[in-house]
Amino acid sequence: MIKTIFTFLFSILTIGGFAQSIDDPFSQKKMKKDFKIFKEIRIQANSGLYKYRTKEQIDSTYHWADQQIEKSSTYLDFYNIICQLTDYEGSLHNNTSLPKKYAKRLREENEGYFPYPIKWIDGKWLINYENGEVPLGTEIISINGIPISEVIENLYKYYTTDGRNITGKRIGIRTHFAKYFRFHYGQQQNFNVVFKRASSNETETKSLQSVSYKAYYQHFHSRYSKPYDHDYYKDLNENQKYRYKQIDASTGVLTINTFAMGSETTQEHKNYLAFLDSTFADIKAQKLKNLVVDVRQCGGGTDPNDVVTYSYLTQRKFQESKQVWISFNKIPLLKHFDSSVPKFLRPLGVGKFNRDFQNRFPKEKDGKYYISDEENEMKIREPNENAFTGNIYLLISPAVASAGSLFAAMVAGNKNTTVIGEETMGGYYGHNGHISFGYVLPKSKIITDFSIDNIEQDVPEKDNQSYDRGIIPDLEVSQTYQDFLAHRDTQMAFTLQLIETNEK
The missing domain is CATH 3.90.226.10 (2-enoyl-CoA Hydratase; Chain A, domain 1)
Incomplete structure (x- = not known):
C-alpha cells in the first residue's frame, strides 16, 4: 500500500514537474509580479534601455504591456509580451529564453508546426525546400488567410537586432520560421498556403498538414540553400x-x-x-x-x-x-x-x-x-x-x-x-x-539576457x-x-x- 501511494505521488510530481506547456494557464498576478521585476532589471542594469528609444517611448511600451497583461491568460501570452519589450529596446544581444522544462516540452511536440523553411530572395519569401508538397522557390502569398507580410512582421519580436534594423530579423526567421509561427499563432493542424510559382502570375492554394517540432528542423537542415549558406550555421574548424x-x-x-x-x-x-x-x-x-x-x-x-x-x-x-x-x-x-x-x-x-x-x-x-x-x-x-x-x-x-x-x-x-x-x-x-548578464523572472522562470x-x-x-x-x-x-x-x-x-x- 505504501509503495502504491509513493508511486502515485511520484507520477503526480513528474507530471507537474516535466509536462508543463507554454499554452498552460498563467495567472495575471504572476505576470504582474514578473513584469515589475523585469522593469526593475532593465532600469537598474541595462545601459542600452534608452539607446534607441526615449524614456517616454519605453514608458509607453510598459503601459502597453500592462494593458496586454489584463487580456492575457497563458504562459505563452506573457512570454510574447516579454519578447516584444526586449525587441523594442533594439539590441541584438537581447535574448528571451524559456526555462528548460518548457523548452523540452516544446521540442517534444509532435504536431502543429509549418513543415518547410523559407528564405527572403528578391524581396519575396520563398519555399526553401525541394521535393515538398509546395514546389521549391514558390512565393508565399498568405498562410491561413494571413498575408505573409503580416505574418513576418508579427514574428520580428523573436529575433533581436540593433536599433530599428529589420534585415537581420530575416536571419532568425529563415532558421526558426515554424517555431516563431507557433509562438505567435499557436499550434495549427493544417496550413492553407496561397502561393505563386515563378513562371506564373496565377495563385494556387495547397493545404499542408502540420509536422512535429523535430520534423521542421530536419527539413531546415536539409534546406535547399544549404550549399550556399552552410558556413553561417556550422561549428567551424x-x-x-x-x-x-x-x-x-x-x-x-x-x-x-x-x-x-x-x-x-x-x-x-x-x-x-x-x-x-x-x-x-x-x-x-x-x-x-x-x-x-x-x-x-x-x-x-x-x-x-x-x-x-x-x-x-x-x-x-x-x-x-x-x-x-x-x-x-x-x-x-x-x-x-x-x-x-x-x-x-x-x-x-x-x-x-x-x-x-x-x-x-x-x-x-x-x-x-x-x-x-x-x-x-x-x-x-x-x-x-x-x-x-x-x-x-x-x-x-x-x-x-x-x-x-x-x-x-x-x-x-x-x-x-x-x-x-x-x-x-x-x-x-x-x-x-x-x-552579458542574465536574470530569471521569479514566477515564470523566463530568462532575460542582455549585454551591459x-x-x-x-x-x-x-x-x-x-x-x-x-x-x-x-x-x-x-x-x-x-x-x-x-x-x-x-x-x-x-x-x-x-x-x-x-x-x-
Missing part, C-alpha cells in the same frame, strides 16, 4: 574560419567567417596573427590594387581579433571604442541573477565581481560609469606596417553582428572602401556588447548612416532568384565585375 585567395594579378579575396579565434593567450589567436602577417606581407609584395573583404557570414567573436584585423586595413590611428559605460557599480538585483549559486550565498561572493566592475568602470557622471582609459577597448592602436592601401571592397549581409559589425563598420568608414551587399543587423555607430556595455564605436559620420540602423551598403546587392536556384554568389560576381570595370 580553425581552417574554415578565415582564408585568403589571390584571384588575379591585381585582386585578392580575404574571407572572415567569424572572429571567434580565442584571446591573446590562446594558440588559435596566435595562429590567426601569423596568418594575417603572412597574408598582408604577400599582398604588399604582389602590389595588389584591390582587396575584397568578405564578412557576410561573420556573426561576431572575441577581442582583439576584430581590431587586429582592422589594423591591416587602415592608415589611421584608432580605438576599438570612443566611449563605453554601464549603468551601475554594484551588480543590482542579485537574487534574480541567472546563477547556479544559491541566493543566500550570492552576497558573500559578489564583492570581487563588484570590485572588478569598479576598477574597469571607475569614472561616474550623471549615473553612468565610464570605462577606464587603461582598458584594451580604449587603447590607441597603430596601423600595421603592412596595412593595405589600395581599393577595399567590403561584402556585408544581414548576418553580420557584434564583433563582426564593429569590424565592418570601421572598414566601411575608410575613404578607400566600397561597401556592397545588404544592411547588417549590427549597428554602425555602436551597440551594447562585451559583458553601452559602446560608441570609433567610426566617422557618414551621410548614408542613421544612428539606429546597421551598416548601409554603398551598393545594395542581394542574391537573385536564378542565382538562388543555381547556388551562385550574386554579390561576389557583382563585385568582381565591378573591379574589372573599374580597372578598365
